[in-house]
Amino acid sequence: MKSFSNFRIVLNPHKTNAQTVRKQIETYLKKHDKQVICSDQAVDQEDLVISLGGDGTLLKAARSLKNPDVPILGINLGNLGFLADISAQKIETCLDQIICGNYYLEPRTQLTTGKNLQALNDVVIASGKTFRVIQMLVFIDDHFFSEIVGDGFIISTPTGSTAYSLSVGGPIVYPTMEVIILNAISPHMLSLRPLIVPGKSTIKIQICSDLASVVIDGQISENLSKGSTINITQSPHKVKLLKIKGMEYFNLLRSKLRLGDLKARRICEDCDQRFDCPYPKLPI
Structure with a gap:
C-alpha cells in the first residue's frame, strides 16, 4: 500500500478536545518523520487528509480537496460519527496501521x-x-x-x-x-x-x-x-475514504445504528431493561 508523507488536518475548533487531539496527532506523525499542516484549504503535496471532528467536518474536508485522489481519514470527536468512524481513543493505533500499510481505500460517489x-x-x-x-x-x-x-x-x-x-x-x-x-x-x-x-x-x-x-x-x-x-x-470525482482493515461496513451499522443488533433489543428478565443499551429504562 502507498506510504503517506504529507498530512493535512482539518479540524472542528468547536470540539472541546480538538486542539489536544491535534497536538497528539502532530507529535506522533513528526516522530515518524511525517510532514503535518493544519488547514481548511488544500495544500500542495498533501497525500492524506485527517478530518478531526464529526461527520460534518469530514464533509467539509471532502469539499476542500483539489486532488480527488487524496484520501480522507475521519477521526470522530462528535456523537454518532458514521463517516468519521475512528474514535479519539484509537488514534495512535489507527496511525500505526496506516504506517504499516494495513488499510484500504473505499471510493464514494458524489x-x-x-x-x-x-x-x-x-x-x-x-x-x-x-x-x-x-x-x-x-x-x-x-x-x-x-x-x-x-x-x-x-x-x-x-x-x-x-x-x-x-x-x-x-x-x-x-x-x-x-x-x-x-x-x-x-x-x-x-x-x-x-x-x-x-x-x-x-x-x-x-x-x-x-x-x-x-x-x-x-x-x-x-x-x-x-x-x-x-x-x-x-460527479466524475469520487471521494476516497481511508479505512482500517477489520472495520467493516456491517460492523459499523451494528455499532452506530444498532441495525440487527439483537443484544440491544433483548429484555433482561430481572430488571426489565434492554441489555447493553446506552439509554437505560427506555421502553422498547
Missing part, C-alpha cells in the same frame, strides 16, 4: 449541481425560511417522474443513505454502489415512496413555488426562485 459544488451525502430541495410546503416537478433523464408537494426532496448518494434520507424512511444502500436515492420529505400524498435509480441518471427539479432552496450536505445553501430548474448528476 453528486454535483453543475456549479462546482460536490455533495458526498445529499442534495436537498427545501422550503427555505418560509416553513411552508413547496411544490416541484421531478424528471429523471428528461422523463417526468412525479409532482412533489411537501416539505422537500432529497437526492442522496449511497453514502448519504444513512443520513437525512434514512431519517425520513429511506433505504440503507451499500456505500460503494453506483446509484442515486430519491426520497420526498413529508410528501402530501400516500403513494410516493423512495426510489433508487442508476447512478448515471440526471435528476431535474423544476420549482413551482415562490421560494425554495437547494442545500448541499446540510452546509451550503442557495435560494431557488419559482420556475427555476436544477440538474443533479453523479
